Amino acid sequence: MTDNSVLIRLQNIHRTYKVGSDTVHALRGIHLQVRQNEYVAIMGHSGSGKSTLMNVIGCLDRADQGTYEIRGIKTTVMSGAALARIRNEQIGFVFQSYELLPRLNALKNVELPLIYSNVGFLTRRKLAREALERVGLAARMHHRPNQLSGGEKQRVAVARALVAKPSILLADEPTGNLDTQTSAGIMDLFEKLYEQGQTIILVTHEADIACHARRIVRMQDGQILSDVPARQDPAWALIHGPSAEAKETGV
Ligand SMILES: Nc1ncnc2c1ncn2[C@@H]1O[C@H](COP(=O)(O)OP(=O)(O)O)[C@@H](O)[C@H]1O
Ligand SMILES: [Mg+2]
Numbered sequence: 343m344t345d346n347s348v349l350i351r352l353q354n355i356h357r358t359y360k361v362g363s364d365t366v367h368a369l370r371g372i373h374l375q376v377r378q379n380e381y382v383a384i385m386g387h388s389g390s391g392k393s394t395l396m397n398v399i400g401c402l403d404r405a406d407q408g409t410y411e412i413r414g415i416k417t418t419v420m421s422g423a424a425l426a427r428i429r430n431e432q433i434g435f436v437f438q439s440y441e442l443l444p445r446l447n448a449l450k451n452v453e454l455p456l457i458y459s460n461v462g463f464l465t466r467r468k469l470a471r472e473a474l475e476r477v478g479l480a481a482r483m484h485h486r487p488n489q490l491s492g493g494e495k496q497r498v499a500v501a502r503a504l505v506a507k508p509s510i511l512l513a514d515e516p517t518g519n520l521d522t523q524t525s526a527g528i529m530d531l532f533e534k535l536y537e538q539g540q541t542i543i544l545v546t547h548e549a550d551i552a553c554h555a556r557r558i559v560r561m562q563d564g565q566i567l568s569d570v571p572a573r574q575d576p577a578w579a580l581i582h583g584p585s586a587e588a589k590e591t592g593v
Contacts, residue, residue, distance in 0.1 A: 347377045349413060349509055349541055350399060356407035357394050357564075368394040369405065370564035376510075376543065381536045383552035384545045385577065386561035392545045393514055395561070399543065400512045401429040413509070430459050434503030434511045438518035440495045442487040442502075448474060449483045452502045459506060473501035477531060493524035500531060504540075511535065513544045517551055529554045549577035 357369040368391045376382055386392050397403035398410065401417060404425075410417045412432055417425060442451045452470040461469070474480055477497040487495055496516060503511055513532070517525035533554060536542055546552050558575035560567040572578055 349376050349378050349380075351375045351411045352399070352405075352408065353410075354408040355395075355398060355405040355410060357391075357398060357403070357405050368564050369398070372408070372564075372566060374559065374566065374569070376541065378509075379536070379539050379541055381532075381542045381554070381556045382544065382559060383555035383557070383572070384543065384559045384561060385547060385549075385552050385575075386567075387547065390561040391564040392561055394564075396512055396514050396543070396545055399510070400433045400435055401425050402435075430455060430506060432509045434506070434508035436496070436499050436503050436511065436513040436516045438515040440487070440492075440499045440519075442495060442498055444487050447484050447486050448479060448490070448498045448501075451487070451498055452505050455502060455506050469505050470501070473505040474498070476504065476535075477501045491524070492520050493527055496520065496524075496528055497531065500528070500535075504535070509541060511540055511542045513542070515545055515547075517546070517548070525551065549580045552577045553581045 352372050352374045355369050355372040356367070359366040359368055372395060384392050384395065394403070398405050405418065408418070412428060415428070417428060420428070443454070446454075449467070449470050452473050453466045456466040456469060471480070471483065474483055477500050479494060479497045479501065482490060482494055482498075485494075487498070490498065517528055520528065529551065532542055532544070542555070544551070544555060552558050552575070553572055556572050557570070558572050558577060559569045560575070568575070
């Protein structure tokens with residue numbers, strides 16, 4: 343029987359990079375399943391394979407072994423064009439460095455994914471405005487990236503990620519370039535999106551950021567080390583104190 347709430351399923355995913363005569367085994371047999379409206383944080387040291395995994399999940403890259411399904415559709419056997427279509431329809435990406443086009447204002451940056459999927463001008467404008475309103479940036483629509491603060495730039499990037507109403511929001515170290523207070527604002531925004539039903543997968547190496555998620559997956563050397571509800575991960579005790587879980591659940 344198929345379970346319709348399963349959004350993505352990775353089975354035995356491997357990814358190796360060849361650099362000269364060296365081979366880097368970045369992912370070594372990843373098994374992961376994420377359901378609709380989950381909020382997952384992926385943690386791990388630098389080099390543990392987090393970004394490689396996000397790129398595979400986001401269909402920016404392919405595994406060289408294993409199977410990856412989105413909503414039951416096998417991506418591993420798809421052509422490049424079909425994979426690009428899945429990516430446009432299903433995935434919204436947010437990066438640490440925002441990746442906005444400097445010459446375009448916020449509105450046009452947010453419209454870009456819709457241009458790639460051939461949405462007409464008026465609909466594009468309307469959806470881009472709505473996405474900017476959702477992230478609280480309606481007043482900055484006509485500003486170019488260099489006229490925005492770091493937090494505002496990341497909000498534009500979140501609006502761009504959401505504009506095509508993707509199944510999954512993928513964020514790779516979204517607060518990595520932001521100060522603590524601005525990071526908190528972005529995490530509040532993610533919480534709101536999650537409450538509205540958005541599935542979120544977030545990469546971070548910071549415990550306080552990870553604790554916003556409901557589930558924490560830890561990676562090490564290209565493998566999953568642990569995968570537990572956030573309250574059972576050591577990050578939770580670190581941020582909320584050792585007895586926080588007991589107190590909150592009344593145990
Ligand atoms: N494009 C690439 N070419 C070669 N090696 C890479 C490439 N991208 C990542 N790697 C290597 O793969 C491993 C995992 O990298 P990455 O997924 O970026 O880790 P993380 O995001 O956890 O820091 C590292 O050893 C890294 O050096
Ligand atoms: Mg990374």
